[in-house]
Amino acid sequence: MSNNALNGTELFDNAPLPVRLISRAIMGDDPAHGWPHILRVFRYSRIIANMVEERMDWLTLETAILLHDVGRFLKGEEHHAAKSAEFARELLPQIGYRGDVEAVVHAILAHSFSLGVKAETLEAMILSDADKLDALGAIGIARVFHTGCQFGRSFEESLEHFVEKIIKLPDLMYLDVSRKLAEEKVKIVKNYINELREELAIHG
Numbered sequence: 001m002s003n004n005a006l007n008g009t010e011l012f013d014n015a016p017l018p019v020r021l022i023s024r025a026i027m028g029d030d031p032a033h034g035w036p037h038i039l040r041v042f043r044y045s046r047i048i049a050n051m052v053e054e055r056m057d058w059l060t061l062e063t064a065i066l067l068h069d070v071g072r073f074l075k076g077e078e079h080h081a082a083k084s085a086e087f088a089r090e091l092l093p094q095i096g097y098r099g100d101v102e103a104v105v106h107a108i109l110a111h112s113f114s115l116g117v118k119a120e121t122l123e124a125m126i127l128s129d130a131d132k133l134d135a136l137g138a139i140g141i142a143r144v145f146h147t148g149c150q151f152g153r154s155f156e157e158s159l160e161h162f163v164e165k166i167i168k169l170p171d172l173m174y175l176d177v178s179r180k181l182a183e184e185k186v187k188i189v190k191n192y193i194n195e196l197r198e199e200l201a202i203h204g
Contacts (some may be wrong), residue, residue: 008039015062018095023066026073032143032150033072037134041065044130044181051177054122059099061123063092064107068127081112113165119174129178132169136185140166141192155200162193 009020027035042065049056071083078086085108092101103121110119111128119125135143144166148158166189170182 008035008042011039011042012062012066014058015066016095016097019063019066019091019097022091023070026070028073032146033069037069037143038065040134040139041068041127041130044133045126047181048126048129048175048178052122052126052175056122056126057099057103060103060107060121061126063088063097063099064104064111064123064127065130067091067104068108068111068131079112079115081109081115081117085109113169113172125174126178129173129175129182132172133178133181133185135166135169136182137188140185140189155196159193159196159200162189167193 009017009024012020023038024035027033027038029035031037042062045061045065049061067088068084069080070087071078071080071085074083074087076083085105088104088108089101092099092104103123106117106121107119107124107127109115109117110124111131113132119128134140144158144161147153148161153161167186170179170186173179173182
């Protein structure tokens with residue numbers, strides 16, 4: 001466990017300390033979906049929020065960021081976002097959470113690419129956009145292959161994942177500022193896809 005990962009809990013100065021500590025304990029150091037991902041989503045959220053001229057509830061947003069992927073590390077076959085949302089719904093009242101629990105639950109459910117829940121609040125939109133930004137660019141490429149190794153995907157299968165999901169993410173952004181960031185980052189992915197296709201053709 002790195003010092004940077006440990007020190008990241010203090011960045012969430014609006015979310016309750018128990019949520020920060022529980023999230024850090026559950027998420028672990030997996031670079032694709034664990035605590036490093038949480039920190040990157042937080043930083044993207046700050047970038048987006050600084051460019052949006054609307055007030056938002058940072059308590060809701062930070063809490064949702066911290067808990068949006070815990071379901072990936074919990075037992076059960078249910079969709080990870082649904083598991084994360086239910087975890088939040090059970091946990092937050094137990095710690096005396098003073099914010100809007102259902103607003104957190106909605107943001108968690110709406111962040112998922114595959115669950116299909118539409119974001120209805122600014123906080124949910126920012127979390128969804130920030131989560132998708134982390135799937136783009138150089139880190140996004142690294143995440144695809146890291147996860148691909150975990151699931152035993154071939155390079156060809158990972159290439160299909162880029163085409164079917166990753167390069168479509170800019171079109172799924174809720175906010176204009178997020179879309180502009182995504183359009184720049186997806187260029188890196190598209191260039192990589194072209195190179196990978198060429199090399200796979202040569203060596204295939």
